[in-house]
Amino acid sequence: MATPSQITNPLLVGVAIRSQIEIDGKIPVDIPLEKEFAEGSDYTVTDHVNQLHAGTCKNPRTLQIVTSIVNHLHSVIRETKPSNEEWEEAIDFVTKAGKESQGKLNIIFLLGAVLGMNTLINDINHPKPPGCTSATESGPFYIDDVPEYPSGSSIIKADTKGERMFFFGTVKNTKGEGIRGVKVDVWQADGDGVYDVQYHEGTNDRGRIVAEATGDFCYRGVLPTAYHVPTLSVVKDLLATLGRHPNRSTHLHFTIVAPGYESLTTQIYPSHSPFLGTDAAFATKPSLVSDVVEVTDPRKWVEMGFKEGEVTNGRVWLWKYDFVLPTTAEVEALKKL
Numbered sequence: 001m002a003t004p005s006q007i008t009n010p011l012l013v014g015v016a017i018r019s020q021i022e023i024d025g026k027i028p029v030d031i032p033l034e035k036e037f038a039e040g041s042d043y044t045v046t047d048h049v050n051q052l053h054a055g056t057c058k059n060p061r062t063l064q065i066v067t068s069i070v071n072h073l074h075s076v077i078r079e080t081k082p083s084n085e086e087w088e089e090a091i092d093f094v095t096k097a098g099k100e101s102q103g104k105l106n107i108i109f110l111l112g113a114v115l116g117m118n119t120l121i122n123d124i125n126h127p128k129p130p131g132c133t134s135a136t137e138s139g140p141f142y143i144d145d146v147p148e149y150p151s152g153s154s155i156i157k158a159d160t161k162g163e164r165m166f167f168f169g170t171v172k173n174t175k176g177e178g179i180r181g182v183k184v185d186v187w188q189a190d191g192d193g194v195y196d197v198q199y200h201e202g203t204n205d206r207g208r209i210v211a212e213a214t215g216d217f218c219y220r221g222v223l224p225t226a227y228h229v230p231t232l233s234v235v236k237d238l239l240a241t242l243g244r245h246p247n248r249s250t251h252l253h254f255t256i257v258a259p260g261y262e263s264l265t266t267q268i269y270p271s272h273s274p275f276l277g278t279d280a281a282f283a284t285k286p287s288l289v290s291d292v293v294e295v296t297d298p299r300k301w302v303e304m305g306f307k308e309g310e311v312t313n314g315r316v317w318l319w320k321y322d323f324v325l326p327t328t329a330e331v332e333a334l335k336k337l
Contacts, residue, residue: 001034039078046074051245093234095270100233104140109262110235113137113281114246127334128262129174132324136267139253141187141195148183148208152305154220155207157184162191164223165317166295166304171215171256172324178215179325183208186219186257215258220305223292223317226250226273229280239280246280249273254323260293268321292319 004027006012021027030115037048049070057063082090097107101296112118118137126135149155171182187206188197196204205224211217228246239246250273267283269276270292276284294315295301302310 002030009069012271026156031055036277036304044074046071049074093238096234105230105233106140107233107235108330109140110229110233111238113283114229114235114239114244119282126262127331129330131174131207132326133231133264133266134285134287135265136288137281138255138265139281141197142185142253142255143187143203143206145196146185146187146206146208148210149219150210151212152219153209154191154203154305155209156221158234158310160190160204160222162224163313163315163317164306164311165221165223165292165302165319166306167221167252167319167321168218169216169254169320170322171211171217171258172322173261174324174330178213178216179258179261180213181259182215182217182256184211184217185209185243185253186221188221188251189224189227189255191222191225218304219233223319224250224252224268226275228229243279244280245275247275247278248281249275249279249284251283252319255325258325260327262328262331264323264325266323267317267332270319290319290321292317294318 002012007027007030007037008018009020017028031052035043035048037043037045038206039045044206050067053063053066053070057066086255097111101107109118112121122135128134151237167186169184171179171184173179185206185208187195190205196202196206205221207219209217209219226247226249229248231246236246251267251269253265253267254264255263267288271289272292276289295304295318296315298311301316304316306316
């Protein structure tokens with residue numbers, strides 16, 4: 001183990017390190033090199049890495065996470081025995097993922113989605129009592145600054161692509177009681193599977209809806225369609241190698257908040273949607289799927305709030321879903337188990 005005088009000795013240490021020491025104002029930590037580490041022995045490189053981190057890392061949580069990552073990654077290497085060429089391909093893949101991340105397009109986040117990691121992290125961090133609506137990721141198209149509407153409003157522009165839809169939702173607690181003070185953010189793709197932010201033509205197909213005192217809310221919009229995740233990236237190559245497609249199931253996004261209750265961000269799906277079992281983001285669950293029915297009676301359209309001439313294809317799609325939120329106290333109790 002080098003002494004501070006050795007570490008700052010110009011005969012032993014180059015100018016770059018000595019300059020960095022002056023900038024940092026501290027001497028780098030060194031540990032003794034006492035044991036030979038080799039694969040197949042009782043002291044491997046894994047042990048040596050962990051020993052180093054145990055002696056240098058002051059944050060227990062960071063040490064716990066990094067040690068686990070090192071152990072699992074080293075185990076993967078031992079299990080799969082990648083060749084040098086395969087390792088270089090893996091390095092190149094990660095490098096490309098970093099370079100392809102631009103603006104709101106985060107390829108690393110997208111990789112987490114298509115490998116199920118985002119869903120796993122979400123499930124771990126949002127435990128819920130039985131019967132509560134499952135949470136999902138908000139995805140890349142959420143916007144906080146949106147117009148607020150009373151329940152029953154339209155959230156679309158007149159020329160929005162897609163067949164007209166009427167959505168009706170209830171928000172209840174675990175006792176089956178309607179919740180007061182509910183506000184619901186909704187955002188979705190249009191009938192071509194495209195979000196407003198992709199058109200760059202202002203806010204559309206989204207809004208913050210103020211629910212009734214009963215927790216009920218409804219809005220008029222269009223029926224969305226399925227779309228694919230960004231495909232001009234290494235993610236497409238990975239999915240193709242795995243024999244998978246990059247497509248998301250048809251869905252609506254919701255974030256629901258109410259005083260005293262755990263907020264909920266989720267997605268729900270129509271039962272007629274393709275890709276329910278092969279959703280690229282692993283965000284579909286049977287409990288989030290519900291039927292959507294055709295309403296062909298013009299009198300019903302008027303009751304829903306559609307104006308004469310607004311429905312042009314002879315039908316409106318009626319979509320209903322019942323959301324169940326736990327109280328913050330119920331969630332905190334689960335986290336203590």
